[in-house]
Amino acid sequence: MKSAVIVFPGSNCDRDVAVALARVTGSAPTMVWHGDRAIPKVDLIVLPGGFSYGDYLRSGAMAAHSPVMTEVASRAKQGVPVLGICNGFQILTEAGLLPGALIRNAGLHFICRDVHLKVENTGSMFTRGYKTGQVVRIPIAHADGNYRADPMTLDRLEGEGLVAFRYCSAEGTVGEAHSPNGSARNIAGIFNEKRTVLGLMPHPERMIEPMLGGSDGRPFFEGIAEALAA
Amino acid sequence: MKARVHVTLKQGVLDPQGKAIANALHALGFDSVIGVRQGKFLELDLKDADTASAEKSMRSMCERLLANTVIEDYAFEVWK
Numbered sequence: 001m002k003s004a005v006i007v008f009p010g011s012n013c014d015r016d017v018a019v020a021l022a023r024v025t026g027s028a029p030t031m032v033w034h035g036d037r038a039i040p041k042v043d044l045i046v047l048p049g050g051f052s053y054g055d056y057l058r059s060g061a062m063a064a065h066s067p068v069m070t071e072v073a074s075r076a077k078q079g080v081p082v083l084g085i086c087n088g089f090q091i092l093t094e095a096g097l098l099p100g101a102l103i104r105n106a107g108l109h110f111i112c113r114d115v116h117l118k119v120e121n122t123g124s125m126f127t128r129g130y131k132t133g134q135v136v137r138i139p140i141a142h143a144d145g146n147y148r149a150d151p152m153t154l155d156r157l158e159g160e161g162l163v164a165f166r167y168c169s170a171e172g173t174v175g176e177a178h179s180p181n182g183s184a185r186n187i188a189g190i191f192n193e194k195r196t197v198l199g200l201m202p203h204p205e206r207m208i209e210p211m212l213g214g215s216d217g218r219p220f221f222e223g224i225a226e227a228l229a230a
Numbered sequence: 231m232k233a234r235v236h237v238t239l240k241q242g243v244l245d246p247q248g249k250a251i252a253n254a255l256h257a258l259g260f261d262s263v264i265g266v267r268q269g270k271f272l273e274l275d276l277k278d279a280d281t282a283s284a285e286k287s288m289r290s291m292c293e294r295l296l297a298n299t300v301i302e303d304y305a306f307e308v309w310k
Contacts, residue, residue: 101300104246148301
């Protein structure tokens with residue numbers, strides 16, 4: 001499988017996700033600079049975590065208008081899978097490729113720790129490596145991860161099975177007390193209508209082997225590799 | 231032309247920073263504070279020759295970049 005990781009000024013998880021893709025899928029991604037207008041022919045585009053443009057104006061707002069984003073949007077429309085992790089998720093919402101917005105964490109702190117997530121829908125190339133309802137431990141590292149959308153949009157996301165992951169307790173209980181950042185309905189990650197675009201705040205690429213503290217992120221990339229090999 | 235833009239969170243959108251500021255004001259003894267909403271203020275210098283064209287470009291800038299209309303409202307004024 002061929003993939004591309006877009007590198008913005010201020011991206012800092014681009015290499016982590018490149019290592020995860022190379023280790024788990026067996027093929028290293030092409031790194032594409034945000035100023036490029038062309039992206040090679042690939043099966044997957046990744047917008048990595050970080051602090052593109054220093055989070056100026058709003059997290060992801062400047063990156064969403066980078067030259068490369070026109071091509072990312074056009075590929076996404078053609079059905080090319082696009083994955084946005086953390087800042088990548090913020091960029092996807094700012095670019096209008098996913099609904100809603102990510103605002104400052106409810107507690108105002110930058111939170112860097114492992115959280116538990118419930119896998120809500122395994123019917124996508126990104127989540128097929130997990131079981132429905134499975135609880136996984138994955139780290140978060142963000143200040144603006146508080147997912148917000150109007151109630152109609154939230155109902156639609158839930159009704160159409162477009163919520164990918166929710167924050168929960170270690171036992172899998174979903175509730176306000178287990179939302180680290182105040183996200184509406186504990187939402188940690190969402191799909192577009194066709195489930196070919198996924199945005200999530202947690203970092204599965206930081207949990208791909210025991211030496212990193214756990215390997216719950218590995219099935220995420222294994223699922224992608226399987227889906228794209230088929 | 232000059233322009234000023236105010237970007238504010240929509241009513242109903244949680245404003246954790248505004249809340250923290252209100253708490254700090256209470257701690258300083260400003261008991262009359264009922265609530266605080268934090269926003270952004272931007273000043274722009276424009277090449278536009280007249281008010282109509284400046285307003286048109288400002289509206290487009292606000293919609294496309296300066297505000298995220300999913301969560302924010304904007305208001306602007308332009309003058310010579």
